[in-house]
Every structure is written in C-alpha cells, then in structure tokens.
Amino acid sequence: MNFFSSLSFLTDFHLLATAENSEAESGSLVLAGVLLSLVIIHFASKLGGEICSRINLPPVLGELVGGVLVGVSAFKLLVFPEAGCTAEDSLIITFLQSTAGLTTEASSNIFAAQSEVISLLSELGVIILLFEIGLESDLKELIRVGPLAAIVAVVGVIAPFATGTAGLVYLFGVPVIPAVFAGAALTATSIGITAKVLAELGQLSSKEGQIIIGAAVLDDVLGIVVLAVVASLVKTGEIQITNVIFLIVSAGAFLIGSIVIGRFISPYFVGLVNEMKTRGQVLLTALIFAFAISYIATAIQLEAILGAFAAGLVLAETEKRKELEEQVIPLADFLVPIFFVCVGAKTDVSVLNPTVPSNREGLIIATFLIVVAILGKVITGFTVFGQANLNKLAIGVGMIPRGEVGLVFAGVGSASGALSEATEAAIIMMVIVTTFVAPPLLRLVFKEPETTLQPVTSSSLEGASTEPLKEDS
C-alpha cells in the first residue's frame, strides 16, 4: 500500500539533511531553482523593457536583450540543456549549491527539472500571448484582409526560399540539401515578436496590423509544411506527399473548423459564465476552451499557439471580450516575459563574434542570408494591390523577424547532420539579426501612424503606449 502521495508535494517543506526525505528535499530545490529563475527572468525583462522604452525602442527588444544578457551568451544565469549546457554551466545551480544546500550529485537532476519547468512556462507564455492577440484581433477584419494576407504569406515564403537556396548553391557553392534547409529557415515569421511590437505601438487593430497578423498565422502553417517537406527530403531523399497533404488539410480544417465550431459554441460560453458563481469564471472557462483547442492543435501536429489564437478570435466575438481582456492581462504580464527572455537566453550570440576565425565563413554567408531575409519579406508588402492608403513598407517589415521559429529550423537542420558548421552559424546569425532588427524597424516605419482603427481595444496590450504621445507634447 502506498498512500504517500505527497512526499514531494508540499516540497518546500524540507529538512536539514535527513536522508529519508531526499525526494521532498529535491522537490524543494526544484522550487527554489524555479523561484530564482523567475526572479532573474522578470528582473531582466523589466530592466531591458524599461531601458528600451526610455530610448524609444520597443520594450520587447529589451526583454530579448535582457534574456541574452542572463542567458548562454553572457552571464549564464539561465541556460538550458538543449543548448548543450550542463548543471555546471548554470549560475543558478551554482548559487543553489552555495545558498540552499544543493549537493553536486543532485545538481543535474535539479537542473533538468528546473529547465523543463521554465521552458514549459515560456511555452504557456507564448500561448497566452497568442490568445491575447486573438482577443484583440477582429475576426471580420481578418477575414476581409484574408486574401491580402494570404498573398503576403505565400510571397513571403516563396521569395526568400527561392532566392536563398539558389544564391547559396550558385554563389557560395553550398550543396543542395543544406541550401534547402537554409532557404527553409528564411521562410519563417515569428508571430510572437511582431504581434507584441504591433501591440506596443497600438497598431494591432490597424489594417496593416491585421494583415501582418493574418499573414504571420498563415506563415506559421506554411512553415510547418515547409519544415515537414524539407525534413522528409533530407531523411528519405524524397518528399512524402501523403504527410504534406495531411498537414495542409488538417491545418486548414483546424483553422476553419475551430472558428466555425467556436462561433457556434460561444453563445453557450456567455450563458454558462453568467450562470457561474465562483471566482474567475470568465477567465477560467475561457482558458479551458483555449487550452483544449491548443491541445487539439498540438495533437494534430500543428502548433499550440494556433489553437490559442483561434480561441482568442472566437471569444473576442462575445460580449465578454472586455472583461476577458482585462483578466488575461495580469496572467500575460506574468507569463509572456518568460517567453521572450527565454528566446534571448537560448540564443548564442557568440556566433556573431568576427574575431573567432571559424565564424568568418559563416559571417559571409550570413550577410547574404540577412539581405535575402530582409528583402524577401519587405517586398511582400508591395504585393498588396488595390489598397491606396496602406503602409506597405510596414507590412513587409512586420514579417521580418524569424525569432524562435527560425531557430527551430536551424535546430532540425543541425540534428539531421546535413548542415556544415558555417551554414549552421550563418542561419543562427540571420535569425538573430532579423529578430533584433525588426522591433526598432517596425517602430520606425509606423512612426507617423496614419490610421489607428480601434485604439481603445488595442490599448490594453500596449507596453509603452503613452510614449510616442509624450514625445509630441
């Protein structure tokens, strides 16, 4: 009979070196590690965000840079096993050893558990971010701009892929397979970073903003398809057509289905919530819905964030939108910075260092990739036809950041063994530069906002919303 369901449960309850209690002790140290990580993450995110907002840069850039500073590239407070780091590399683990009685033997387990928890919190962060973006988006407007967004997305995949792959093969003599991988990495768009900057600028509900969001969502779907195609090409030398068709059909069915079914369900959501008497009924009922759809998205091989975005879109149509938005904000404030700081912390910017000889070949290829990456997306804005008053440059710039999606491509390529070190490094550099350059560029091209369609609903997401106004006064 084992009734002891709770040994590591109230695990913060630990003892002075009683061997019997090692399970509880280790749980307690995981909690200590997570608490310390959260202090570091939120401190870095607030410090970076505040500095950036003072020098008129988007706060999210500060969160990314704050992440780089605490991460694998600089202070190594927050490092992750996926980057090849071990417990010895983590300053948090060293700190736990010197302050909380962590033993060297237990370190690697604690490090693994703490990294797992922080990674998952960061994934919940981007899920909540996309849910919030969905809530702030206007489904009707998205459908209206849908065809334009589709053109932007498709051109934004084909143009950089074709130019990048061909250029690498013909200009740099890179073999076809790694060139295809690098080309595929060029197709990605980080919806998280772009959406956050748009929200900070109060441009999320503008027509440009909605085209960018719509195109970025479609790009996410296209990215999954491209990745599947490239990966199967590398693995088997041919494209598994059935997989590709399955992905495209399931993605389409999912996006349309969740919105259609969601709109059918949403009146019941309002009715149910109105009947409920316990605290947090609006937020939690909405989150149950959002997490369930996100689960379905993950189960059918799509991204969880697509599900969260669809859930937000559907619930934005209900009369509870305002209340829900207000309640999601503190949760987003807590979870979303974990995502951005982790993106920064996981990025190894040492590949950018030209004094390391082995970086130089990569730097040359990277320069080419960066030019293709930026131009290949910037031109997408100008494919939008028949729209006189549109900031077309802004649309293209909005598609630039590759962010975490680009890193996933690089990671899959690396794991496949198809990439040379220089090509690998070049892809990482391209991802870093496009990610960090996009937020200030976006602010620049939106400098003189022509129209802000729904400033009220978008204002709640704005980080330094009052800043541009302050400047003018």
Added chain:
Amino acid sequence: MNFFSSLSFLTDFHLLATAENSEAESGSLVLAGVLLSLVIIHFASKLGGEICSRINLPPVLGELVGGVLVGVSAFKLLVFPEAGCTAEDSLIITFLQSTAGLTTEASSNIFAAQSEVISLLSELGVIILLFEIGLESDLKELIRVGPLAAIVAVVGVIAPFATGTAGLVYLFGVPVIPAVFAGAALTATSIGITAKVLAELGQLSSKEGQIIIGAAVLDDVLGIVVLAVVASLVKTGEIQITNVIFLIVSAGAFLIGSIVIGRFISPYFVGLVNEMKTRGQVLLTALIFAFAISYIATAIQLEAILGAFAAGLVLAETEKRKELEEQVIPLADFLVPIFFVCVGAKTDVSVLNPTVPSNREGLIIATFLIVVAILGKVITGFTVFGQANLNKLAIGVGMIPRGEVGLVFAGVGSASGALSEATEAAIIMMVIVTTFVAPPLLRLVFKEPETTLQPVTSSSLEGASTEPLKEDS
C-alpha cells in the same frame, strides 16, 4: 559548436515521425500533456466549486473533491509518480498515446516531465495564494493579535501531540516511535485550506480570521521544527539540538527580518513602480520581491509560502495595495485551483474503504486520531482569554484541516520505515477527514457573522461571497 539552443523550445512545432526531431517531439508532447492536465484541473475545480457553492458548501471543498475524482482514487486522469503511479496508470498518458502519437517507450519520460511541471505549478499556486492572503491581511491587526495567535498555535501543537502519542501508546499498544510520528502529524495546520475558506466567507480580515491566520503561520513554523525533531529522533535516536535551535532562530529571524526590512524597502517599491513605463510594473515588481523572499525562505529550510505571505503583508502596507490585489486575482484564479485539485488528486481515499480487511485496524486507530485531531484543535480557541465578543469555536475549527502538511508528515514517516501499515493508513485517514470536514464546519460556525471588520478589502478574495446574502434575502 552547438548553437541549437531552441530545439525543444518552440517545441509545439513538431513533425510527423522524423527521428531527428525526437527532442522537439518529446517537448511538444510534454506541452500537450500539460495543456490536457490544465483543462482537466480547471474543469474539475470549476465543476466541484460550482456544485459546492450551490449546496452552500465552500467552493474549495468542491475543488478538493474534484481533485479526488480526477486523481489516484477514482478516474486516474491526474496521477503523480510520488504516489507510486507510473505512466501506465495515467489516463492522460493513455489519451496522449491514442490522440497525439505518443509512443509507449517515450511515455515514462513524458509522464515524469508533465508531473514535475504540474506539481511545480501547484506549488506556485499555493505561493500566490499565501501572497494574496498576506495582501488581504492587516499587519497591525496581526501584531495586535500576535500573542493570542501564539497561544492558539502552541496549544494546538502540544495538546494533539501529547494526547495522540500517549493514547496510541497506552490505549492501542503502538510502539513509541510510530506513536510520536502520528502525534507529530496531528500538530499540522493547513494554512492554505483555512485561509481560502475564510476568504470565501469574507472572514479573512475579521479578528477571528486574523487570529487563525496568525496561528496557522506560526503553526507552519512549529510544524517544521516538530518534523525536524521527530525525523532526527527516528534516524539517530536522539534530538539534534543544534538543528532545532538553528530552525527556530532562522524562522524567527526570517519572519521578523523580512517584515522589518520589507517595510523599510516598501516606500522605494512605490517610487520605483511610479517611475516605470512598461506594462505590468506593479504586479511584476511585487512578484520579483515575493519570489525573492520565498527563495530565501526555501534556502534557509523554511517554506516558500512563509516568504510569500511576508511579502504580501509588507506590500499591503503600501498605497499600491488595491491595484496589486486586483492584478493578483487573475493570476491566483489560474494557479491556486491547480494546488487544491492536486491536493485532492494526490490523496488516496481508498484507505477509507472498510470492506478491505486490511483497512479495519487502521480505521479503528484513525477514529481515535480523528477525535484527537478535532478536539485538540477546537480547544485552542478557548485558550484565548479576555476577549468577550470572539467566536472562540470558530478559531478552533479554523485550525482543524491538516491538508498537505499532514500528508508530508505521513510521507516522511513512511519513508523512515518506522510506521506500520495500519498506523500509516490511520494518519492518512485523519488527514483526509480533518481536511474535508473543516471547510463545511467553518462555514457552519461562522454562519451568523458577528463582525466583519473590513468587508471591502476582503471581498475580492471571496469565492461565493454573495451567497450568504442571497440566502437571507
């Protein structure tokens, strides 16, 4: 060179069975498991809470019962490795296998990671709960009732410990060491459960409420000391006086120190927050403070929740209290139910089944322990002297639930090998009964609220706050 910091990072980005991608795939499945767990947890908590609030029972009881239903005792959706469960026992894992392509080989890793993340979210839940309780508490009132709370806490430790241990030895012939363990388990008080019920009743800021909270906090400290004493007694046959003194001194220094230093720092908190321009400045600055203090508490072998409570108390003194309370609510609504559902899910109520012969001896001992557990705490209320208008019964009843703290005692006792199966089961039964009986009892004894000192500040924490009023009308 390993730059691939992000393989499992945007891990929801997974592929159709590409072997290269197994790390990303596994991360994606952990996310899927966590999303599913959260859907189940929040659904169980809302369903249980709503049913209880309709039949005039505290919603938190519903969350606990909801947890029991989804947990190890019933549907086994949410089970934990600490309870001896494996991936095969978890219906979530089975569901992932049939819907999300989880392989049998990968199941145990996914199960371990998902359990780790959910356990940690539940610990963050109780930390946020105690932070919120601290925010709702009144430091001056707590200091005023301090001596009364101290008497309640000390009597509430000595009375059940002495009666329980002596009774087991003389009435039931239990050997001394297991009897001391059972006696020690009787001393615990679950501050989380009591505080939540008080908040739901709008009694958190009443004099009785503040005495209970004060006594429960002191009881937590005493509990750690008692556990350390008992554990060292079992291990070495003697009491390690230095450890005990270290614990008492560090606990005292921590509680007093964090409040004194916190009050010194808090004006700077307000100044800093007023200077900040990015979103979530009040909440995040407060959480950085709370998590840092919680970390210190864990590092010096205390509980993290004591740190969170102290941080809440200090920040409640600042002018940002109201704003902070409002922003903490959605975060608490999301995290706190995870704690209560997990408490329920981890409790194996099958020990209560009298048709199983091996349970019967335990049931007899348990009956004795339950009587001692309830009476030993109820009398504490009547030790409060010189207070005419006080609901003394309510104070005693407020100290009854053993909750997670009692389970930790049982777990440590089990791990030490000192307990017989019957004694072990009896302790678990005592914990279950006191935990589940306390919320309705508390509501009963508070039925006719005599005075509610600060109904406004306490109302935000109330779950079914309007219910008693509705009844009267």
